[in-house]
Amino acid sequence: MHEARFWDKAAEGKVKCSLCRFRCLIAEGQRGVCGVRENREGVLYTLVYGRSIAENVDPIEKKPLFHYHPGSKSFSIATVGCNFRCLHCQNADISQWPHTGRPIAGHDLPPAEIVRRAKAAGCRSIAYTYTEPTIFLEYAYDTAALASREGIGNVFVTNGYITPEALEAVAPFLDAANVDLKGFSEKFYREVAGATLQGVLDSLKEYRRLGIWIEVTTLIIPGHNDGEADLKGIARFIADELGAHVPWHVTAFYPTYKMIASPPTPAATLRKARQIGIDAGLRYVYEGNIPGEGGENTFCPACGKVVIERCGFRLGQVRTEGGKCGFCGEKIEGIGL
Known part of the structure; x- marks a missing residue:
């Protein structure tokens, strides 16, 4: 149990969370959309502070971040929980854990120990990844502050639904982020992720405003977000609102979780998306999940x-x-x- 940040008291014992763009109004004894922030007697607590569910030493290219210290290692951590409900989540076993009715999983791993392990492994950065870093921001914030003092960078791999006030708080310690732009229609976001497109677009502009290095990833799912209008919309948004220098990763989908009936993404679709990005004026467009094709x-x-x-x-x-x-x-x- 650790008292949360970014919340206010509301009427009738409720609390208003302002960590992510859902801005949940949470009644006594209830949790927010993420499943890991709980109102106990009018105080909001995070249930995952210091409770790591996964940690690994990864290449930074796995995030994927291609323009942040290429070839370096990143100490990667996560807790259970997520504020999205993506039907194609590759880490649903941990991201959706709090909604299974089981106790919050994880083992004790305090911020100072994360930094110590990152240094010992020769990592250039710490990545807050696998699930959604926004929902464990207090944990990530304290770790990032310690890491920065030790000369270690910090990167988010995120769905881009953080509030401006929460992002501003962590921005001094956040060097880079890979932000998912999962599609380019409100219908897709509502049906596949349980969120809104506009919230992600607004958040991306906040990252850019704050000077955090960003790269954008779109997992292309056949029949869902692979239309030419969607891909052109994403490319134009990046070029016009974020900057032509912002890398766009167009990556291949493979059937998983609740979308096992959808086919894998053909390589030709990624090539088409890459060309759309280049035609829109983007300087760097990458094809992901099909190694050896040259698009990386x-x-x-x-x-x-x-x-x-x-x-x-x-x-x-x-x-x-x-x-x-x-x-x-x-x-x-x-x-x-």
Whole structure:
């Protein structure tokens, strides 16, 4: 039990949570949409502070973050819980755990120990990932503050539903984020994720305003969000509202969780999406979940040569110097390139 942040008292013993864009009004003894924030006698508590459900040393490319210290390692942690209900969640066993009626799972892993383990493993950053970092923000915030003092970066892998006030609080310690832009229609978000598109778009603009390095990922699901209008809408939004330098990862779907009847994404669909991004003026568009196809390489937007080679999560030759193309000197945006 740990008292939460970002909440206010409301009438009749209720509390108003302002951590994510659902802004839940929670009655006594009840929990918010995430399932891990509970009103006990008019005080909001987080049930997952210091309760890690998973930790691993991952390549930063797995997040995926391709323009943040390429080739580095990231100490990755998560708790149970999520504020979305994605039908295609790859980590539903832990993200939806609080809704099973079972006690909150996890083992004790305090922030200082996370930082110690990250340093011992030679990690350049700590990634708050696997589930949704917003719902364990108090835990992530304290860890990130300690990590920053030790020269370790912090990155979110997120659904992009955090409130502006919560993001502003953690922003001084947050170096980068990969934000899911799951589709480009309110219908898709409502039916597949249980959220709103506009909330994610607004959040993405907040990340950009605060100067946090962002990369955007869209998992393309055949028959759901693979229409040309959807893909063009996402590409235009990134180019116009976030900046042409913001990388867009278009990744392949594989049947999972409650969408096992949907077919895998054809490689041709990813190639079409990548071309749509390039035609919209995006400087960096990547194809994910189909290693070895060449769509994971970073190409110089000016001369077209490969400046960072990748295959899956493995880094090949890097031909950048001081954030510039090693061939023609064009700027290659990012951190630690």
